[in-house]
Amino acid sequence: MTLALYRIDDRLIHGQVVVGWGQPLNASFIVLVDDEVSSSDWEQDLYRMGVPPQIEVIFASVDHAAAMLTTWEADERVGILLVGDVESALALAQRAPQVRRFNVGGVHHRTGRRERLRFVYLSDEEAAKLRQLAAGGVDVTAQDVPTARAIPVGEFT
Amino acid sequence: MSELRGIIVSHAAVAHALVAAVGVITGIEDALTSVSNEGCGTEALAERLRDAVGEGPAVLFVDLPGGSCMTSSTRYAKQHADIAVVTGVNLAMLLDFVFHRDVTPAEAARRAVDAGAKAIRVTAA
Numbered sequence: 001m002t003l004a005l006y007r008i009d010d011r012l013i014h015g016q017v018v019v020g021w022g023q024p025l026n027a028s029f030i031v032l033v034d035d036e037v038s039s040s041d042w043e044q045d046l047y048r049m050g051v052p053p054q055i056e057v058i059f060a061s062v063d064h065a066a067a068m069l070t071t072w073e074a075d076e077r078v079g080i081l082l083v084g085d086v087e088s089a090l091a092l093a094q095r096a097p098q099v100r101r102f103n104v105g106g107v108h109h110r111t112g113r114r115e116r117l118r119f120v121y122l123s124d125e126e127a128a129k130l131r132q133l134a135a136g137g138v139d140v141t142a143q144d145v146p147t148a149r150a151i152p153v154g155e156f157t
Numbered sequence: 158m159s160e161l162r163g164i165i166v167s168h169a170a171v172a173h174a175l176v177a178a179v180g181v182i183t184g185i186e187d188a189l190t191s192v193s194n195e196g197c198g199t200e201a202l203a204e205r206l207r208d209a210v211g212e213g214p215a216v217l218f219v220d221l222p223g224g225s226c227m228t229s230s231t232r233y234a235k236q237h238a239d240i241a242v243v244t245g246v247n248l249a250m251l252l253d254f255v256f257h258r259d260v261t262p263a264e265a266a267r268r269a270v271d272a273g274a275k276a277i278r279v280t281a282a
Contacts, residue, residue, distance in 0.1 A: 010198040014224035015168065046231055050223015108198030118196070 002073050003031070005080045008089050009105040012037070012082050013047045013057070016105065020145045021080060022055065028077035029056040033065040033092060034084050062088055066095035073098060086126040090133050101139040103150075104130070116156040119144045127157035161258040161265055163189045164209045165246055166230050167220040170195075172246075179251050188255040194225050202229045214239035214262045216254065216269065218246035241266035249276030 004025045009017060012032055021027070030051065037043045038061045048057050060068060065081070069092075072079055083089050086107065093099040106119050113121040120142050122130070134140040134153045141150035165172035172191035180186050190209045194202050202225060206217070210233070217230040222244035234240040241262035243250070250273030257268060 011225040011228075014228070015221060018223065042235070046228050049231075050221070050227060106198070108196060108201055110198065110200060 002075070003069075003079045003081045005103055006089075006099060006101055007080065007082050007103045007105045008084070008086060008107060009082055010084050010107055012084055013050050015050075016145060017080065017082065018051055018055070024146050025078050025080065027055065027080050029058060029072075029075070029079040031058045031060060031065065031072060031079060031081040033060050033062055033081060033088060035061045035088075038064070062091045062095070065092055069096045069098050086122070086129045086133075090129050093133055093136060093138055099138055101141075102133060104140065104142040104156075105144055117142055117151065120156055122157065130157050160188075160213070161260070161262060162210075162213065162215045163218055163251065163254055164192060164206070164215050165189060165218045165251070166192045166194070166206065166226040167246070168194055168224075168226065171220055175246065175248060175251060178248055179255060182248075182252060183255055185255045188258065189251065194229075197225070199225065199229060202226075203233060206230065206233050210237070210240065216240075216262050216265050217242045218251065218254075218269070219244045220246055243269045243273075245273060247273045247276060249273055 005021055013030060032047060038059045044059050051057050083092060089102050104120055107121055109121045112123045116122050130140055130153055140153040142156050143150040165175050170193060172193055176189045176191045179189055192205050192209045206229060217240060219226045219230050219242060221227060227244055230242045234242050239262055243266045250269040253272035254265060254269050
């Protein structure tokens with residue numbers, strides 16, 4: 001199969017991802033792309049705790065992920081790729097043209113951000129980066145769980 | 158040593174409802190505080206935890222053994238002394254906890270795991 005979901009979610013691995021998306025997609029592996037987590041064994045143990053043993057978790061920096069994307073896309077299992085912020089999504093897409101879509105699943109309140117959707121808060125700069133991502137040919141939508149509507153980037157940025 | 162407190166950390170309103178249930182059953186209102194991850198990213202949830210724990214020892218009771226509540230709570234415990242974390246919170250472990258708070262957070266956590274596990278059984282099938 002392939003990477004069935006590319007997701008921006010500042011909680012990274014959590015229930016919505018593992019259960020909400022993982023079950024219906026029948027995901028067998030999760031790629032967590034984060035420069036900080038990929039360099040901390042302790043953080044990796046923490047995220048692995050929330051994943052059932054039959055699901056493999058792969059930790060990667062943005063650079064490593066860009067280099068490995070073709071391999072993961074060719075994996076016969078179904079996988080989910082996660083990044084924690086808009087910057088990482090854009091950086092990955094710029095290094096790896098295989099990125100065709102990104103799901104905005106959870107970007108929460110922080111100083112400088114304003115509410116765009118119940119589960120999406122963005123600074124103006126982040127909104128511009130999402131539009132830039134879309135202009136580059138990536139299908140960008142916001143959707144927290146599979147049963148919700150996928151909201152096109154133009155409706156929330 | 159200030160008295161041990163329990164912080165329940167959950168999705169949606171589970172934590173709030175558990176605190177209310179303990180109050181109804183025991184009349185004890187000051188031992189537990191609820192925290193929901195509703196609308197929280199990692200930073201916001203860490204801030205809610207900081208506010209809820211305040212000073213002094215605490216046990217963080219988390220709903221699931223994975224996810225943002227657990228990762229934030231475990232990270233918090235790593236950064237602060239006198240904090241223990243237990244996952245799989247249920248009403249039985251909380252009822253036991255509120256009456257046995259003159260112990261260390263680590264002891265209270267072990268006790269909570271025992272009390273919580275004993276309450277899970279099949280009573281009809």
